[in-house]
Amino acid sequence: xxxxxxxxxxxxxxxxxxxxxxxxxxxxxxxxxxxxxxxxxxxxxxxxxxxxxxxxxxxxxxxxxxxxxxxxxxxxxxxxxxxxxxxxxxxxxxxxxxxxxxxxxxxxxxxxxxxxxxxxxxxxxxxxxxxxxxxxxxxxxxxxxxxxxxxxxxxxxxxxxxxxxxxxxxxxxxxxxxxxxxxxxxxxxxxxxxxxxxxxxxxxxxxxxxxxxxxxxxxxxxxxxxxxxxxxxxxxxxxxxxxxxxxxxxxxxxxxxxxxxxxxxxxxxxxxxxxxxxxxxxxxxxxxxxxxxxxxxxxxxxxxxxxxxxxxxxxxxxxxxxxxxxxxxxxxxxxxxxxxxxxxxxxxxxxxxxxxxxxxxxxxxxxxxxxxxxxxxxxxxxxxxxxxxxxxxxxxxxxxxxxxxxxxxxxxxxxxxxxxxxxxxxxxxxxxxxxxxxxxxxxxxxxxxxxxxxxxxxxxxxxxxxxxxxxxxxxxxxx
Numbered sequence: 001x002x003x004x005x006x007x008x009x010x011x012x013x014x015x016x017x018x019x020x021x022x023x024x025x026x027x028x029x030x031x032x033x034x035x036x037x038x039x040x041x042x043x044x045x046x047x048x049x050x051x052x053x054x055x056x057x058x059x060x061x062x063x064x065x066x067x068x069x070x071x072x073x074x075x076x077x078x079x080x081x082x083x084x085x086x087x088x089x090x091x092x093x094x095x096x097x098x099x100x101x102x103x104x105x106x107x108x109x110x111x112x113x114x115x116x117x118x119x120x121x122x123x124x125x126x127x128x129x130x131x132x133x134x135x136x137x138x139x140x141x142x143x144x145x146x147x148x149x150x151x152x153x154x155x156x157x158x159x160x161x162x163x164x165x166x167x168x169x170x171x172x173x174x175x176x177x178x179x180x181x182x183x184x185x186x187x188x189x190x191x192x193x194x195x196x197x198x199x200x201x202x203x204x205x206x207x208x209x210x211x212x213x214x215x216x217x218x219x220x221x222x223x224x225x226x227x228x229x230x231x232x233x234x235x236x237x238x239x240x241x242x243x244x245x246x247x248x249x250x251x252x253x254x255x256x257x258x259x260x261x262x263x264x265x266x267x268x269x270x271x272x273x274x275x276x277x278x279x280x281x282x283x284x285x286x287x288x289x290x291x292x293x294x295x296x297x298x299x300x301x302x303x304x305x306x307x308x309x310x311x312x313x314x315x316x317x318x319x320x321x322x323x324x325x326x327x328x329x330x331x332x333x334x335x336x337x338x339x340x341x342x343x344x345x346x347x348x349x350x351x352x353x354x355x356x357x358x359x360x361x362x363x364x365x366x367x368x369x370x371x372x373x374x375x376x377x378x379x380x381x382x383x384x385x386x387x388x389x390x391x392x393x394x395x396x397x398x399x400x401x402x403x404x405x406x407x408x409x410x411x412x413x414x415x416x417x418x419x420x421x422x423x424x425x426x427x428x429x430x431x432x433x434x435x436x437x438x439x440x441x442x443x444x445x446x447x448x449x450x451x452x453x454x455x456x457x458x459x460x461x462x463x464x465x466x467x468x469x470x471x472x473x474x475x476x477x478x479x
Contacts, residue, residue: 008219010048012187013041019176020049020151024056024112029148031138031173033164035157036180037301037326038249039216042153045180046116049151056149058114059086063122065251072126076100079123097133105141112147121156124163135169143173158296181301182213182368185476191215195223201474202423203227205456209361209421210235210242212327213368217242228351235336236348243343246332249302260293265302265324269333272306272321272389294322302326304367306389312444314385314408321391327364331357355423362421363404366454369476373417373454374407376471383409392441401440405454414441414449415469422457431466 023030034042043060050058061082064075073094080094083103092103108115117123117134124130142148154160157179164170165177188208192199206227211217211234220241221230234242250258267273267281278294279286297303304325308317324330334357342348366373370387374380387407394400405417418434420426434451443449452469453459459470 008044010044011190011215012183013045013048013180016045016178016180017049017052019178020045020149021052023149023175024053024147026146026175028146029138029143030150030175031170032149032151032176032178033160033174034151034153034176034178034180035160035299036155037214038155039214039245040180040182040301041215042155042180043118044215046118046151046153050114050116053112053114056112056114056147058116060116060118061086061123062118063120063124065119066122066125070126075123075126097127097130098137101133101137101141105137108142108148109145110147111145113145114149114151115142116151116153118153119155120152120164121154121159124159131163131167132169135173138173155300156296157299157301158292161299179301183215183218184213184372185365185369185473186478188213188218189477191218191221192223199223201477202456204477205362205365205421205473206358207231209327209358209365210331212365214328217328228354231351231354235331236339236343236351238344238346242328242332243336245328246337249329257293257296260289261297264290264294264297264322265329266333268303268322268324269330272323274319274321278322298322302329306391308391308393309386309388309408311408311414311442311447316386319391319393323364323389325364325367327361330364331361359421362456363419366419366473367405370405372476373405373471376475377407377415377452377469379407379409379415383411385410398442399440401437403437403441412444412447414443414447415452416449417452417454417471420453420455420457422455425458425460426453426455426463428460428463430460431463431468434468 020032023032034045036042046060050056061079064070064078076094076097079100080091083089083100084091087107089107093099104115138150142150152164165174189196189204192204203226207221207230210231220234234240237243250262263282264278267278273281275291278290282290284290294303298305302325304323305320306323307320309315310317335354339348367389374384385408390403390406392398392401403416404419407415407417416434416438418430420430430453431451438449450469451467452471453463454471454473456473464470
C-alpha cells in the first residue's frame with residue numbers, strides 16, 4: 001500500500017486533487033493520466049490523493065529507470081515483487097504481462113481501489129505488448145468494478161501523448177488528462193515555513209530563479225540560509241542534489257533519444273531559437289527528428305514554444321521559437337556544467353557573475369506565473385486575445401524587436417511588459433527601453449499601448465509619473 005504520513009508537507013495542488021477526487025463520485029471505473037517533468041510532484045500528488053481517500057485501498061507501482069542493459073523480463077519480475085509487497089500475496093509468475101495483470105485484477109474485482117502505475121513510460125518501454133495487454137485488462141476486468149480508479153503517471157509526456165492519449169486502443173477510456181506544472185509563487189513561499197516573514201522577497205526569488213517552482217528542489221532548501229548559500233550547497237558541491245540532477249532528468253527519457261534531447265536543450269541555453277536556427281545549431285538537415293524531439297521536450301515541461309501573432313487580426317502566426325523554459329536546466333547549462341571540474345575539486349567557493357545569469361532566469365520565472373501578472377493588471381482571461389513573449393521579425397520595411405511579455409486585449413489595448421530583476425534600484429533607463437521597443441512595433445490603427453514594468457527592486461524616481469504600470473513580483477509571494 002502507499003506510504004502513510006509522508007515526511008515532507010504537501011503544499012498546493014488543491015485544484016488537481018479536487019479533480020481526481022471527483023472520480024469517486026462516478027458510477028463507473030475511471031482512468032486518469034498525469035504527466036509532467038520529473039520532480040514536479042506527480043508521485044507526491046497521487047500519494048496525497050490516497051491519503052485523502054481513506055475508504056479506498058491504494059497500491060502504487062513504479063517502473064524501473066531505463067538502464068542500458070535492463071531487460072523486459074527483469075522489468076516484469078520487479079513488477080511481480082511490487083505486487084507481492086503491495087497486495088500481501090506471493091509473487092505471481094512474471095513470464096507475461098497478462099499474468100501480472102491477472103494477479104492484480106483477481107484482488108481488485110470488488111471494493112474501492114486506487115491503483116497507480118507510476119512512470120508508465122518506463123514500464124512500457126521494453127515490451128511492445130505492454131500497453132495492449134493493459135488495455136485488454138482494463139476492458140475485460142478493471143472496468144467491471146465501478147469503484148476502480150487507475151492512474152497512469154509519467155514524465156515522458158510525448159510518449160504518453162502518442163502511445164496512450166492518441167492511441168485508438170485507449171480512445172474514450174481516459175476520464176482525466178492532467179499535466180502538472182511548476183507550483184505558483186504563493187505556494188513556493190510556503191516552503192520557507194516559519195522563516196517566510198523573515199526572508200526578503202528578493203532572497204526568495206533569487207533562489208526560485210534557480211529552482212523554479214519544482215517542489216522536490218524546494219524541499220531540499222534550508223530556509224535559514226541565504227539564497228546564495230542554498231545555491232552553493234545545492235549546485236556547487238559534489239553532494240548537492242542539483243549538481244548531478246541534469247543527468248538524472250534525462251535518464252528518464254528513452255536511451256536512444258537522450259543525446260538528441262541533450263543537444264537540443266544545450267542549443268537553447270543562450271536564448272530562444274526558431275526551428276531553422278535550431279537545425280543550424282545542431283548541424284543537421286531539415287526533415288529529421290529535431291521537431292518531434294523538441295515537441296517532446298515541450299510536452300515534458302523543459303521547453304516552451306512561443307508563437308508570435310498578428311496584432312491586427314489577433315491570429316496566431318506561423319513563426320515560433322523554442323525557449324528553454326525550465327529554470328534549473330538552463331542554470332545547469334549556463335553555470336554548473338562549465339564549472340564541473342572546479343566543483344568536483346571543491347574549489348568553487350564563490351559565484352562569479354551570477355547576478356547576470358539570475359536576471360535572465362527571472363524572466364522564465366515570471367512567464368511561469370503569467371496568470372498572476374494578468375490578475376495584477378486587472379485583465380480578465382476572457383478579455384485576452386493573445387499573450388506571450390513577442391517577436392517582430394525584421395524586414396526591409398520594418399525593424400525587428402522583442403518584447404519580454406506582451407498582452408493584447410479585446411479593448412484594443414497592448415500591455416508592453418519589461419521584466420527586471422535588480423538587487424537595488426531598477427535603472428531609470430527602463431522607460432526609454434520600453435519606448436524604443438514600442439517604436440519598432442507596427443501598431444494597428446486605434447490601438448492603445450500601456451507600458452508595464454514587472455520587477456524586483458526599488459523603483460527609479462518618476463517612473464509612475466511617466467505612465468508606467470508597475471508590478472512588484474514580491475507581491476506574488478504574499479498572494
